[in-house]
Amino acid sequence: MLFEEFDPLKGEMLQILDKNGNIVNDKLVPKIKKETLMKMYKTMVLGRIADVKAVQFQRQGRMLTYAPNHGQEAAQLGSIAAMDDDDWLVLAFRELNAMLYKGVTLEQSYLYWYGNEMGSKYDENVKVLPINVPIGSQINHAAGIAYASKLKGTKEVTIAYIGDGGTSHGEFHEGMSFAAAYDLPMIVVIQNNQWAISTPRKKAIKSKTLAQKAIGYGIPGIQVDGNDPLAMYLAVEKARERASKGEGPTLIEAVTYRMGPHTTSDNPKLYREDKEVDEWAKKDPLIRFKKYLIDKKYWSNKKDEELQEASKKEVLEAFKKVEKTGLVDLEDIFKYTYEKLTPNLKKQLNAYKEYLNEEGAK
Amino acid sequence: MLFEEFDPLKGEMLQILDKNGNIVNDKLVPKIKKETLMKMYKTMVLGRIADVKAVQFQRQGRMLTYAPNHGQEAAQLGSIAAMDDDDWLVLAFRELNAMLYKGVTLEQSYLYWYGNEMGSKYDENVKVLPINVPIGSQINHAAGIAYASKLKGTKEVTIAYIGDGGTSHGEFHEGMSFAAAYDLPMIVVIQNNQWAISTPRKKAIKSKTLAQKAIGYGIPGIQVDGNDPLAMYLAVEKARERASKGEGPTLIEAVTYRMGPHTTSDNPKLYREDKEVDEWAKKDPLIRFKKYLIDKKYWSNKKDEELQEASKKEVLEAFKKVEKTGLVDLEDIFKYTYEKLTPNLKKQLNAYKEYLNEEGAK
Amino acid sequence: MAVKTILQAINEALDQSMEKDDSVVVYGEDVGFEGGVFRTTAGLQKKYGEGRVFDTPIAEAAIVGSAIGMAVNGLKPVVELQFSGFSLPGYNQVVTHAARFRNRSRGKYNLPMVVRMPYGGGVRALEHHSESLETLYAHIPGLKLVIPSTPYDAKGLMMAAINDPDPVIFMEPKRIYRAFKQDIPEEPYEVEIGKARIVKEGKDVTIIAWGALVREVEKAMKQVTDIDAEIIDLRTIAPMDTETIVNSIKKTGRVLIVHEAYKSFGPAAEIISRINEEAFYYLEAAPKRLTGFDVTIPLPKGEHHFIIDPKQIAYELKKLMAEKA
Amino acid sequence: MAVKTILQAINEALDQSMEKDDSVVVYGEDVGFEGGVFRTTAGLQKKYGEGRVFDTPIAEAAIVGSAIGMAVNGLKPVVELQFSGFSLPGYNQVVTHAARFRNRSRGKYNLPMVVRMPYGGGVRALEHHSESLETLYAHIPGLKLVIPSTPYDAKGLMMAAINDPDPVIFMEPKRIYRAFKQDIPEEPYEVEIGKARIVKEGKDVTIIAWGALVREVEKAMKQVTDIDAEIIDLRTIAPMDTETIVNSIKKTGRVLIVHEAYKSFGPAAEIISRINEEAFYYLEAAPKRLTGFDVTIPLPKGEHHFIIDPKQIAYELKKLMAEKA
């Protein structure tokens, strides 16, 4: 129904909450528990602060590098909140908010961007794959996870994220085709943030929408206002229903914007106009979500100030812990290559230790 | 116009000549010169005989291996005939008819399947890429050729072929996306012959048509009766017009059938019913094309008998020449690795010659 | 015991592994209904159903990448890439992910998965159907690369590979899929990954080979009765059993390495380097390699130049024995 | 003459090649408008237009595959893969096509194309941004693999690569993109592909390196003043300049090979094997390799363990000199 109504070829994007926080599509407002809404909002505030701070830390030379997701919070939180606890989350790399919502700690996230593999060792029960740098390849992992869920007869659904640029990659195509062929319980959210590093989505991709790529796979696709947490929630809720019923994957294009640089090594001034950024600033998901919650009497400005303070503290503390971690142990760079150290690796490790013994640390 | 009328989502396949050779869509009959029609037909007859014979030769242990294209002649000839002499042809591997039409000699084709690289050294002015075994990868070559044509400002258009199975490959996706992004003068013909070795198209691919994959790339797609040479001609003619005007690539799904085995090493009895093959036999492109030409008074049964005889002779002579070629020279396996033999290769070649001198041929 | 070819031995290993362990799944192009273009997986879909044994779209990145996802989510996938020459579109998944998930997640996610691929020449095939690409897999930390040369090892190594907690690349010497039979145990058994096999002890020279070439070496040694060669079947290319190699060289002082992979930057180079590192002062002659030339493996009408035969092995061996330090 | 970094030298080589020859085109992810994430192609789009210098979708198979098509159709494409770790999705095109078009078509189609990729560690980067994958390209017949270590060579080798009738993989040592400057000719010039450079003559021992590690070797040798080492910068990994290496070994009798690529099945193994084949009886000590460990190159907080520094080179060198046959 929803996917027919918002067939991407009809050219209408799903929006429920407009940029000012007003409901524009009353009959579509999804039923979301207060508790869930508040978790979404609190994560959004924490995520935003953590994001802004990470860039600052990096500028101070204290954080290695970072890929900001400022502006894309609703695309992530609206979608992840519609998933079950038992579902799988498959990341690209710009999904801090989705990660936090799903149980990855801020400390772990920071540790990763600090340059330590330990930052990808999420807690045992956290069903999240590590950040995936090779563009597009995560979609195939998601398909495999979903295949296993289906074969085992569990209720798990897998949600995976990818960027607009990533949809041109062969890996995306193969994963989508594979998932479609077996009607796998999988949802793919394209975070169309308009840019792939310096390359505008409009130039790199000919199709009018990214959602319509779904048609090529014979599955539903929908274009959603990615800065609207309610619209994102609804689309994913419906996609999850399909998945649960064995009807296969859904492709969701979240139209959003990357407010910051691609990563802290990138200078967007080289390739885009401030004007464009300013336009998108007005569509900030945080503004409209807060207004919506206040209108609903779930929230107040006063509470918000407290939350801001608490979140700031949390961020600073997480980073403090990360900064205490220092360097990785020598053994650790060997230990996880195979389950057991091979004789060859033992030799290499020992030879190097001998060198350190004789010559002192590097 | 044509591509809007036959939008793949409308579910109608373009057909002009039905399986009995009757015109079913009068107003769409393309204007094709008699000379062209006759070249198409003669190639089809030669191609059919060459195909059937190749399988026989292989069964006799005289041909190495062969991938029959019996049944798919119209898909190839209808499309290639709508191209200009100056256009480029990019092959998958099951396009004997298209190759012959475009100036590859039967002897060269046979020599390839006989197991000799010389069979891919087409004459200088023949703008055809060698047979391409890694599924899907040729689409990227086609995109590159088309890019060069566009940059140089020539009138060349590139036509590339791929199988139904190949459309699931990442290479197909990347090539299509790339060509679409720059509006390249390129036409891709999917020979949907219903099978990828033992895997039915219906099981491997979820989308209702393959033509609709075009929508994902933001380009026109059309499903065509691939056993109808006139429909194929029309679709490609229109696609070529688009390409020439700088409007970019078109995706054409030719619905056809692989009458023979995948290759001579394959036994289709293991995976498909004779009944299905029999049904498709009734749709043989040769039957309907011949009837059409006779109806048009371009052809007669008597002339056809002569042509059959002449073609048979041509096939046997070509193969006779191929059988005389024997083994490849030792130098030839070294000589084309780089423009010049490297010192390393010289050493390897000389050491081996020394061995042959001392011990005699293997 | 039952008399089996390598092909049948692999089929039995898959069958018994699936029987014992519900989490084993087997898939790839044409692997399901038809049982593979070589029929290695014949009968499995009928027995275990379409869920556990299935055909895929032609998409090697999806085949390998989905296996990674399945392994993360509790399955033990055994996937087939139709020929090693077609493993390359899946190579990104193997290198950037399969080899690294354990390390990336600091042990949270390990990947018990097997990637099977028929490899090697001598079967008079089309382009891309004859490659020996050991180096590409052996060079990557985190992968194991296993190649059997007998039915006994084929079954035992395959069962070990399926039970291995790390990703295993399993190259199958298609030239000898059906070339000969061997009496092998009917019950399940494992052959340890990482251990070479001494095919024949000897004192004059060490010959190292694997896959289809082990037999060619054996044939050669029937012609050269005056040399007492120690023949080692490497079986696992990575991680390599350096110890067995080095011990042998310490005894013989001479070594000939035979493989069909391209010579330069090929597997023999690594073996020679390890011998240099650990047994250099035992060497009585320069280590020798007899390998594929550094040219694209030719189509069948030129392939005889490329393929290594027993006569050539014998010739190189005699030259090696004649060399003196 | 003008003082330039490696990065500027490459930019100049591209610029002058494009200026001279209309058929040269330059493209890749973020290569056009921005001029590349490292800014190696900065200014070129402005000068030569969007047709000849352009941004692509994120699709490495399309980047390499389209370059093949362009080369067939009269252009000389110079493509960038953003990091060598991201070259793998395009690897199928490189191996199954770029390396083989000439041979497949028996000389009808040759491919004058260059595939550029920044490579190597030591830049404190994310995963997949630090790989040294020389082996994967050097092992494949039909490819040339070139790596400069100085601005002079960077310009000259790049111009030679663009004019080369065969496909050239051009790995750029990103760690030293901007590390130092050199006075290089302003006019176009070529440095011959396939020839090593003797950085410094010496008689005691041969040290072989390339890319960023040449400088580390030079630094090490400033610490070890009592050893007269001959330093060879390989420059072309394939086809390798065996002659220069062998001549050096015949003089020194000892060799240390230094590279950041993984050790096993790495480039040093091939060098050692060639030395074994052609200069074995001149060796006074076992050849030594100082390389990356056989583990995934670590993220920055562990990378210092992996990266080779001058102190380590000096240490290995002293050990090598102390060895006696």
Ligand SMILES: Cc1ncc(C[n+]2csc(CCOP(=O)(O)OP(=O)(O)O)c2C)c(N)n1
């Ligand atoms: C296979 C591959 N090629 C290139 C890169 C380098 N790279 C990192 S991010 C990026 C752009 C991604 O754009 P998009 O998919 O839109 O995601 P976004 O960064 O906007 O979130 C590129 C090209 C990579 N990580 N992987």
Ligand SMILES: Cc1ncc(C[n+]2csc(CCOP(=O)(O)OP(=O)(O)O)c2C)c(N)n1
């Ligand atoms: C990358 C790659 N994977 C696997 C193969 C093996 N293979 C050869 S043909 C084929 C099936 C092709 O099916 P389709 O694309 O429908 O073409 P058809 O054979 O029907 O003409 C396969 C899987 C290959 N050639 N290349």
Ligand SMILES: [Mg+2]
């Ligand atoms: Mg983006």
Ligand SMILES: [Mg+2]
């Ligand atoms: Mg087909």
